[in-house]
Amino acid sequence: MQIGYYPGCSLSGTAKEYGKSVRAIFKQLDVELADVTDWSCCGATSGHVTSHKLAMALSARNLALAEKQGLKEIFAPCAACFGRLAVTKQELKNSPALKEEIEGIIEDKLNNTIEIINIIQLFQKIGKEKIAEKKVLDLKNLKAACYYGCLLVRPFNILHFDDAEQPTSFEELVKSTGAEVVEWNYKLECCGAAHSLPRKDIVVDLSKKILDDAMKHGANVLVVACPMCHSNLDMRQKNIIKANPGQKEIPVLYLSELIGLCLGLDNKQLGINLHTIDFNIRLKKNVEEEVAK
């Protein structure tokens, strides 16, 4: 299976391990990722909060490039890129006048027929059977809190993916690794997103609530599918611990890393060694138990 691939900026920077693990696992699952040639930033938060047309044009440029390459579908692992590309597609579909204007700005034509999918949707396409077939490690020591964050399921009127208030697709997927999933309350609550640098205080408050709720419900790992969420929950966890004496640590894995572990890839291949909060101890225990069998 071949699919268009829009990695987005974070996957070679702050979310390097997400980029690394996505490439590694999909290779293992026989999915060929065809990069959108010369892709550029989707505009991210900073685009849409300052200029509607700038945001539309930056995303539309990538849609036009992908079309020219003959791609029918693009997979965007970053939840924020996924959202921006999908929102742009829909808004340009709703308004032919806006589409024409944006085409003028990007100096390119757009059929606007390309499908944009997130990482869970790509796994659904591949099928649980394929993961089961390639599975080498049962992650039964893990109690995972699956964190959707904001942009995997919202805006629902555009994405039409899973459910905007009680989604379950993430948990279904994680269960196929042998990990236990916990029921918890904060799987859709915002981590503070792009306020990480200018209003760190807000991010520390909001992210702490997410970590606390996960631990309160018995989780020993958080699983995410968004670079922004990961950096707020993993990298900022140091700030949270510093501001709250007695605060316990909880490791945060990307969904691709979790799947990678169950496919038998190691910490280094998956970039798990690049996290702020260490995960190794838990994994070691799991591996030792498997080997002892």
Add this chain to the structure above:
Amino acid sequence: MSHQTTNHTRTMTDDIKDITSQNPDICYQCGKCSAGCPVRNYMDEAPNLIVRYIQLGLYDKAVNSSTIWLCAGCLTCTTRCPKNFELAAFMDALREIALKKGIKIKEKAILKFHKAFLKQIKNHGRSYELGLIRDYKLTTGDLMADVDAAPDMLLKGKIGIFPHNIKGKESIKRIFEKTEVK
């Protein structure tokens, strides 16, 4: 896309409708948006009150609030609105209008972050972490921000030391020239 008619003086409501295709007058003030807003506690005004200000023509109060800059774009309000009013898009429009009007904004650091981020995109086509941190620190003067986290990120290669320039970066520059709100 102008809603202007001969007997109508253009208002901020018209600007909002142009940017978002949303009509703020449909809001009946149930407050569900503010009830679910994760950043409500940090805002000077509740999100539903910003909509009310626009309905009443109290435009200055809306664009001068910290609310419009603190909205994190999580879309909880948009998801839950019983009138299908897209409040997050409305907040985007108000920020754009505030920038165009040259209003002195309350959350200066947030705007400086966005500007520093976009500067990297304009120059290189993709995000460039070291440039972002440099420009953010220089414009805010907060040189000590995150000095504890940065070395670890640099060592792990999570902060790119050199920018990645895309081939089509001139086309990105032109996109900015045609659309950027300074």
